[in-house]
Structure formats: C-alpha cells, structure tokens
Amino acid sequence: MTNRLLAAGTAALLIAALVGACSTSQESPAKTGTDARKAPTAALQSFYSQTPDWAGCGEGFECAKVKVPLDYAKPSGEQIEISAIRLPATGERMGSLFINPGGPGASGIQYARAAPFLFSDDLRARFDIVGFDPRGVGESAPVTCMTSHQLDAYVGLDGSPDTPAEIAAQENGSKSFAAACQAKSGSLLPFVGTANAARDMDVLRGVVGDSGLTYLGKSYGTYLGALYADLFPKRVRALVLDGAVDPAVSSFSANKVQAQGFEVALKAFTEDCLRASGCPFTSRTVDGAMAEVSGLLQKADEHPLRNDLGDGRVIGEAWTVLGIVTPLYDHQQWPRLRAALGQAFKGDGSDLLRMADILVDRRPDGVYSNQTESNMAINCVDHPYPKGTATYEKAAVDAAKAAPHFGSFVMWGSFPCSFWPVKAAGGDAADSVKPLKAEGAPPILVVGTVRDPATPYEWAKGLASELSSGVLLGYDGDGHTAYRTGSACVDTAVDDYLIALRVPKNDMVCPEAG
Incomplete structure (x- = not known):
C-alpha cells in the first residue's frame, strides 16, 4: 500500500537489516535446461538469452546485472539493468527460488542477504535463492525524488490534520513529493509498475535456465507473484503468496481495511502486554x-x-x-x-x-534508501487513486472512525497519488479494480495470518478465491506474514509445496505457534 506508514516487507527486513555482507565467493551453480532461455517473442530473444557475469559479492553470494527493456512495447529502445543476487543451493540443486519481501520498494537484494535466517535448510539445499531489486527500487534504475532532509519533513507531516493549516501542509507536501519525482525521475516513472517488474522476473527466470518459475513473495510480493501468474500462467511451477494483497479491493477500501488490521494488531499487543x-x-x-x-x-x-x-x-x-x-x-x-x-x-x-x-529505511547517518520514493512511484501507477483534497479529507475521517489510531495516517499517506504526474505506460495500471485469475496456472498457495496487521486475513481469502487455482493456507497467529515466523505447520506445508509440489488441503488453518 502507498503511504508513509508502510513498507509491507518490514517484518522480514527487521531480520534482513541485521545481516551484513562479507567477502567470500562460491562457484557458480550450473544452469538447467535450454527451453526456458527462449524468449516468448523474437524481439525479446536477446534479453532471455543473455549470460550475466555472476561475481562473488560476499558470504557465498553472487551478484549480477541483467538487461531488460525500459519499455516492453519497444524492446529495441532504451534498456535498464536489474540487479540480482543468488545464494547457490547447498545440496542437490533442482532450480531457483525467486523471492520478494514486499513494499513495494523493499530491496530483494538485502532480503536475500538474510536467506540463512529466512528460508529453511531444506529449501536452501534444493534451490538457489535468487533475489532482485525490482525496477525503480534500490540498485535497479532507482526512482529518486527528495533529499533526505526533505524526506524527514514529508514523513513528519501530521497524518491526522484537523486544522486548515495542517490540511494545507499535507497538500503542499504531497504536491512537492510528486513534483520532485517528476523532476528527477520523470522519464522512468511511467515504466516502474508491477506489470513490468513481472516481465523482468520472467526474463530473470529465463536467464537462470528455469523452465517454470518457483517463487515466494511476501506482502506486496504476493501482488507481483499473482500478476506474474496472470501474465504467464504456463510458466508457473510453484508460487507461494504469503501475507496476501487482494487486487480486487479498491485503493481507499484497502487503506481502510489495512488501518483496521493495525488496530487489531495493537489490541493484540496490549492484551499480551497486560x-x-x-x-x-x-x-x-x-x-x-x-x-x-x-x-x-x-x-x-x-x-x-x-x-x-x-x-x-x-x-x-x-x-x-x-x-x-x-x-x-x-x-x-x-x-x-x-x-x-x-x-x-x-x-x-x-x-x-x-x-x-x-x-x-532511514540510516543512522540520516540518509534514506529510495524505499519511500519507489513505494509511492510504483503504487501511483499500479492503482487508480481518487483526486482532490476534500475527497481525502472525507476518507480520512471515515477511516479514523473505523481505526482511531491509524485510519487517518494510512489514508493521507496515499495523497501524493492525487497529484501524480504520469500514468503507467502501455495501460498497465488498472482503470478499474479487478481480480487476477491466472487461468491455466498450476496450484498457487496463498498464505494468510489471522491477525496480520498490514495485510488482513480477508485479503488472503479474497486472492485465493479469485485465482483460478488458488489454495488457501491460514495461520492463527500474530504478525505480518507466516512462513518462518514460528509455525512448524506453515513451514512444513510451504516447503513440501515448493520442493515436492504437494499442495495442502484448501482452507487448512495452522494453529498458533506455541
């Protein structure tokens, strides 16, 4: 979701942020297959058949840059580079596991750095763990907008404005954010939507030699995975969508439900605290x-x-x-x-x-990553947002009634999209909210946590029902996302599905971890 509150992969990155890079390297894993390296069209053949220069980048990881077209409608035009990282499988390798921590705007490279903590030994034995920064994020043609000082001011804006002056400050701050992105990244902005990120991921799949995509995405990463499946249903091997976003929910409705999710989490925290x-x-x-x-x-x-x-x-x-x-x-x-x-x-x-x-994602030296900027840029072209200050003011009041502590903050956090200077190139942004069906894809595992603060459980139910082959796995627990957060039941089900393609019973709910 687009706002100053959320970078939806944060639960995982709280761990990933503790993991630094060292300086060892490891032999490249062998590629498997050749059919996967054939492009879906002749115009894209050169991208799928490229051989990146994987080089050691610390702790056994390898890093590389992969070329993709800025505009897939014009593959012979300008190119950008997607930065990727992989941790080779420790055992009998069966392919690559692509991962995304969420956001949008969270770094898949930094997330992959924490792979020894975030993924089971069984998964790491069978798969290369492959992370990448989606276009517009981190090291992949990053969107840039504001200075760190300007971001301090923007993030610190009153998220529950109750005077004309505070509302005017929100409007001015949101206009300034949008204008700064246009000034510094205007030529990139129309192309940073999730549909293009999904196309990039298919190029990466082909480059590493996998005939079908094996993927674990969390939070916003579930939208990336579901959109990939909708675009390329026959290229799916196994997708786990954990902490699901429901693409059939409108922007304002999603903001309100998400704020209510944080209220549920705060109440659960207070009950535990007492x-x-x-x-x-x-x-x-x-x-x-x-x-x-x-x-x-x-x-x-x-x-x-x-x-x-x-x-x-x-x-x-x-x-x-x-x-x-x-x-x-x-x-x-x-x-x-x-x-x-x-x-x-x-x-x-x-x-x-x-x-x-x-x-x-503000460092102790005061410097921000581009997470806040890319989060806004991607969401503002991915989804339709209403216009007008009065519209947001009314929506914020309504959200605050449903979620007193967080409703207003979540709603006003989307306000820069009201002034966004571009639309997605090629019509990739939804003109109306609609479900993703991915017709023809094999079973897709959707995981939801009952008291998830950022992606409420009802979204997981919604996405699983909308996907033509969706299977829902619930977790009766707290926190954002479920895999590797303490439930052996969830972990076993996910690992069995990714490795052996054993699909759990639909609507199975794992008990709260002891």
Whole structure:
C-alpha cells in the first residue's frame, strides 16, 4: 500500500537489516535446461538469452546485472539493468527460488542477504535463492525524488490534520513529493509498475535456465507473484503468496481495511502486554491501555516527545505512530515496543524514533534508501487513486472512525497519488479494480495470518478465491506474514509445496505457534 506508514516487507527486513555482507565467493551453480532461455517473442530473444557475469559479492553470494527493456512495447529502445543476487543451493540443486519481501520498494537484494535466517535448510539445499531489486527500487534504475532532509519533513507531516493549516501542509507536501519525482525521475516513472517488474522476473527466470518459475513473495510480493501468474500462467511451477494483497479491493477500501488490521494488531499487543512483566500501561484493561496510546498520540501532536538522537527531528504524532507500527509487524518485537512505550510515556520518544527509522529505511547517518520514493512511484501507477483534497479529507475521517489510531495516517499517506504526474505506460495500471485469475496456472498457495496487521486475513481469502487455482493456507497467529515466523505447520506445508509440489488441503488453518 502507498503511504508513509508502510513498507509491507518490514517484518522480514527487521531480520534482513541485521545481516551484513562479507567477502567470500562460491562457484557458480550450473544452469538447467535450454527451453526456458527462449524468449516468448523474437524481439525479446536477446534479453532471455543473455549470460550475466555472476561475481562473488560476499558470504557465498553472487551478484549480477541483467538487461531488460525500459519499455516492453519497444524492446529495441532504451534498456535498464536489474540487479540480482543468488545464494547457490547447498545440496542437490533442482532450480531457483525467486523471492520478494514486499513494499513495494523493499530491496530483494538485502532480503536475500538474510536467506540463512529466512528460508529453511531444506529449501536452501534444493534451490538457489535468487533475489532482485525490482525496477525503480534500490540498485535497479532507482526512482529518486527528495533529499533526505526533505524526506524527514514529508514523513513528519501530521497524518491526522484537523486544522486548515495542517490540511494545507499535507497538500503542499504531497504536491512537492510528486513534483520532485517528476523532476528527477520523470522519464522512468511511467515504466516502474508491477506489470513490468513481472516481465523482468520472467526474463530473470529465463536467464537462470528455469523452465517454470518457483517463487515466494511476501506482502506486496504476493501482488507481483499473482500478476506474474496472470501474465504467464504456463510458466508457473510453484508460487507461494504469503501475507496476501487482494487486487480486487479498491485503493481507499484497502487503506481502510489495512488501518483496521493495525488496530487489531495493537489490541493484540496490549492484551499480551497486560499479561507480561514490564508492561508500561497503568490501566489493567485493554480498553484502558488503548486509551493510553490515544493519549500518547495526542500528547505528541500537541507537545512533541524528546529526541535524544541528536538529529534535530521533532517527534510529533507522525513519528510516534511510525514507531508504534514498526514492531506490530513482528510479534517477536513486542518486548521492544513495551520498553519504547514506557520511555515515551515519560516524554522520551527516542526509541520509537529508532524503530520508525527501520520502517522508512532511514540510516543512522540520516540518509534514506529510495524505499519511500519507489513505494509511492510504483503504487501511483499500479492503482487508480481518487483526486482532490476534500475527497481525502472525507476518507480520512471515515477511516479514523473505523481505526482511531491509524485510519487517518494510512489514508493521507496515499495523497501524493492525487497529484501524480504520469500514468503507467502501455495501460498497465488498472482503470478499474479487478481480480487476477491466472487461468491455466498450476496450484498457487496463498498464505494468510489471522491477525496480520498490514495485510488482513480477508485479503488472503479474497486472492485465493479469485485465482483460478488458488489454495488457501491460514495461520492463527500474530504478525505480518507466516512462513518462518514460528509455525512448524506453515513451514512444513510451504516447503513440501515448493520442493515436492504437494499442495495442502484448501482452507487448512495452522494453529498458533506455541
């Protein structure tokens, strides 16, 4: 989803961010097959048949750049490069497992760096783990818009404006964001949509020699995977879509439902906190604890929290919300949220600010990745968004009624799309919201977590029912996405499907991890 709150792959990247690069290399894995290297059209043959220069890039990983057309309608025209990384299989290799952590805007390269933690030994034995930065993201023809100082100001905008001046600030900030992207990346913007990213992934599939795509995508990565299957149903081997996005839900409806998902997660956190030692709430009821969070946000809006990081940022309501949201993605981070809230109730928002920086991918030196910019650029051409300040103001009020802590923030976060300067080239953006069916594809496994804060369970149900071969696997747990978050039931089902193509029973629900 497009907003300042979310980079939907964050749960996984909380782990990936801890993983650095070293300096060893490993022998290239052999390619398999030749049929997969044939292009679907003669005009694209040279892209599918290219042989990238894979080179060691630390910790046994290999990196390469793969050429793709900027505009698939004009394959002989301008080209861009997609940066890819792979970790060779440790055992009897059967192909490549392509991965995407979400966003849009999250780096598939950084995600792959955490492969030893994020994927089972069984998967790593049988597959090369292949990550890539989608076009517009990270190291792949990145969208650039604002300076880090400008992004600090944009991210810190009041996400629940309740005065004409605050609404005007939202409008000016959103217009400035869109204009900055046009000024610095205007020629790229029409081509960064997910349909082109799916086409790029098919080129990558052909380049590594796989006859069919094996893929595990999380959050937004489920949209990338579903769109791939819709475009190339006969080139699917096995797709796992974990933490599913439902493409049949309109932008504003998705924002509202997503905000409600964060409310559910916050309530689950407070219930857990009240049973734990060191819980900072003075109230001993869930409703009372939720009211204390409301009071903290109001306090930060009126009198910013103290910032001991020495970077001069004002910790108002926006940064406070971001700091609360971040650990809601991963229930293993709830103890950290308890501690940060304890400090915030005393007036110190520094720990919340540190967690907010993880979500927006802001480094300690103040420099941002292009995650926020690419997130906006991709979503604004992928989906239709309403126009007009009054429209967003009304939608934000409605969302706040359904999700008091997060509704307004999620809704206003899409506001730059109201002023977006381009449409997707080639008509790839949806003129209307519609499901993806992927007719003719083999079984596709859709995974949903019952109390997922960012991609509510109903979206997984929706996507599984819309795909002609969708199979739903539920997880009765907390946090964003399910695979490798603690459920042996989920992990076994996913591994069996990806390796042996054994499909679990539709609508099976794994119990909460003990």
